[in-house]
Amino acid sequence: MMNPLRRFFPLRSLRSRLALFLTIATVVPVLWLGYISYRWIYIVQTEKIQRDWMDKAYRERDELERKLDELGRVSQLLDVEGGIGREVVRFIGSADPYERSMLYRDINDSIANVIFSNPNLGLMFFYDPDLAEPVLFPNREGGAALDLRSLTPFYRQKLFTYYGPYPSFSPESEAKGPVFSLLRKLTYGQGKSLYAYVETKTTGLESLFDAAAAGRSDYPVYHVLTAPNGNVAYSNLKEAAKAGESYAVSSRQYKTFRADSGHGWTIYQLIPVSAYDREMNKWLLQFVLLASLSILFGIALAWVIWRMVYRPIRIMNREITRFRYNQSPTGVSATGLLEFNQMLANFQSMSRRIAELIADVEDKEKRRGELEVEKILVQINPHFLHNTLNTIQWLARMQGQANIAKLVSIFTRVLHYNLGKKTIIVTVREEAEAVRDYIELQNIRYDHSFNVSLDIGPDCLDVPIPRFLLQPLVENALYHGFDEDESGEIAVTIRREARHLLVEVVDNGKGIPRERLEALLETDDDKLRRSGLGIGLRYVRKMLAVYYGSAAELSIESEPGGGTRIAIRLPDAVRGAEGLDSSVDRR
Structure with missing residues (x-):
């Protein structure tokens, strides 16, 4: 029985084994608890960070959907059937100067009311390509520079065509970020067409379209907006995702969070992996440092405990031997430690006698x-x-x-x-x-x-x-x-x-x-x-x-x-x- 124990534990004295086991008892719990703490904190932190970034992506998607839906609602007010478009058709077909003057005033007042009720709107006008001056009733300057061929459609929905993001046709909006627009075809008369053009500002989406903020060195966050066909409609990640090209960004270089729209377009948030892991790496470094200090402190404490335990054991053994009343030898099973063999012999001798007396x-x-x-x-x-x-x-x-x-x-x-x-x-x-x-x-x-x-x-x-x-x-x-x-x-x-x-x-x-x-x-x-x-x-x-x-x-x-x-x-x-x-x- 003892040979295997001696083979696995060659140290036979209490002093050597106590030092070994106290060191193990100090180091192993620190490492084990440290590993559990690291895994728990890593999972919690990772899930929290991912949840925060996903929530941010969803908020940006919801905000952009709200703005595009707002364009659709405003276009209903410009329709030729019961909207401002009906007055515009009358204005185009009228030859009476007085009637045209009254219609011009009413149309401008109606457009002003629409702009006042929807402060996020930008440039808005009607467009008739058959007229000498195709731009009608613009709410601000710049409509004359409209060139539909220069615009790339974002996505289409029946008679609605959404464009963007791109700089506004109005010079007044150049410094205020890109815009999205809706071009709606209005059919009237015998196959005649009239178009309603409405822009919306990207207020509230500054983090999405702020190219300067995306390149911050401390925690860069890039955005990519893709159309339903998978091509990039907007990107402030110039080299990895270019506008007009198919979206394909390596997941090894960037941590990606996406939010899909019901209309097929998608917003991507891309964070460089090195920046994404920076906080976790900083925490890991602090943990390793703290764990090392804890292990050193534990080893020192184990040494103190060893000094405290070993000396009283020798004293206790000496006292048991002194007060033992039966000196006759008895068969005592070995424990593998010289000190405990002697202590166990004394204790068993006394315990047998005490048990006999009690019985x-x-x-x-x-x-x-x-x-x-x-x-x-x-x-x-x-x-x-x-x-x-x-x-x-x-x-x-x-x-x-x-x-x-x-x-x-x-x-x-x-x-x-x-x-x-x-x-x-x-x-x-x-x-x-x-x-x-x-x-x-x-x-x-x-x-x-x-x-x-x-x-x-x-x-x-x-x-x-x-x-x-x-x-x-x-x-x-x-x-x-x-x-x-x-x-x-x-x-x-x-x-x-x-x-x-x-x-x-x-x-x-x-x-x-x-x-x-x-x-x-x-x-x-x-x-x-x-x-x-x-x-x-x-x-x-x-x-x-x-x-x-x-x-x-x-x-x-x-x-x-x-x-x-x-x-x-x-x-x-x-x-x-x-x-x-x-x-x-x-x-």
């Missing part, structure tokens, strides 16, 4: 309790036999043979239960039958001058209890509760409460005076004997003490003229009864 004391206490019970039984039985024989003699003179035969039969059962080959532990059912026999004997003796009732719960009948526990209580109530010429009632009740039995013996006799009751409640046997209530109660107390110890409770309540109540509360199981039961044959 001897416990055996003596058990036997003493058993002898006390046996002694009390021996004292009780002659008294009981004397009374019974007197009854038989009395019946022999006063009655015929039938009654004597019945009495002898009952007496035989009682005698067999009390003195025969019965174990000291019986069931409540057996104890109740014995009490009934005893009651019948006493009724014959006293000419049925008293009544004893037994009320026992069905769930109590098979519960084990010490033998001869109820009869002394009934006997005390019979002999000491009533005068000889007095009839009375005695009620015996047994109920189960959780894991306990509640045994009550109640009589309506003359009761017990206070000073006598106090003497009766004394735990001293001599005082109890002097109380004049006989030895039955002492026997019951001895039985409870032997078989239940402090788990059983006995209480007596009585008042002069008010009867007496004796109650016993004991567990519904007798522990250790097998070792105490002697099963003595007393016949």
Whole structure:
């Protein structure tokens, strides 16, 4: 057994092994907890960062969708059917100067109201390519420079064509970022066409279209906007994603977050991997530094603990050797450590001796309790036999043979239960039958001058209890509760409460005076004997003490003229009864 241990642990002294194990116990938890902490923080931080960036991408997508939807709603106000476009068609077809003047004023007022209600709108006008001056009713200068061929469609939706992002056609918007626009075809008359052009500013999307902010050295973030066909519509990542080309950016160089629109276009956020991992790398460096300091501190602490533990162990071993009273050698299994081999030999020698003493004391206490019970039984039985024989003699003179035969039969059962080959532990059912026999004997003796009732719960009948526990209580109530010429009632009740039995013996006799009751409640046997209530109660107390110890409770309540109540509360199981039961044959 020891050879494998010595092969794996060549260090045999406590000092060397203690130093090794304390070092391991210090380093391993730090590394393990450090790894768990790193993994947990890494996952939490990564998920948080990714969630934040995805939320930002979704916000930019939602904002851009809102602006494009706003263009569609505004274009409905410019329609030729019920919108401003109807007035524009009348203006184009009218030859009356006055009517044209009134229509011109109304159209400009309507466009002004639309612009006022939608402050994000930029340039807006109508466009008729068949007219000499195709741009009609621009809300600001610059509409004349419109060249649809220079615009690349962003995406199309039925008669709507969205463009962008690109610089506004209005010079007033050059310094305010790119715009998106909607060109809607309005058909009227016999195949004639009119176009409504509306621009929207990119206010609120500065982070998306701010090329200068994208190149910041501390934490650069680039954006790419792709059309439904997959081509790049906008990019501030000039070299890796050029406008008009198919989007293809290496995931090894950039951490990508995308948000797709329901119209097919997509916003990409691209962060260089080196910048994305910078915070995690900074934290990892701090963690490694802190872990190293913790390990060094742990090793130093382990050395201090080793110094604190090893010296007291030697002192303790010396003290155990000094106070050891048995010097005879004993076989001690080796532990693999010289110091602990000696300590274990001393300890086992002492522990064996102490165990023997404890076992001897416990055996003596058990036997003493058993002898006390046996002694009390021996004292009780002659008294009981004397009374019974007197009854038989009395019946022999006063009655015929039938009654004597019945009495002898009952007496035989009682005698067999009390003195025969019965174990000291019986069931409540057996104890109740014995009490009934005893009651019948006493009724014959006293000419049925008293009544004893037994009320026992069905769930109590098979519960084990010490033998001869109820009869002394009934006997005390019979002999000491009533005068000889007095009839009375005695009620015996047994109920189960959780894991306990509640045994009550109640009589309506003359009761017990206070000073006598106090003497009766004394735990001293001599005082109890002097109380004049006989030895039955002492026997019951001895039985409870032997078989239940402090788990059983006995209480007596009585008042002069008010009867007496004796109650016993004991567990519904007798522990250790097998070792105490002697099963003595007393016949």
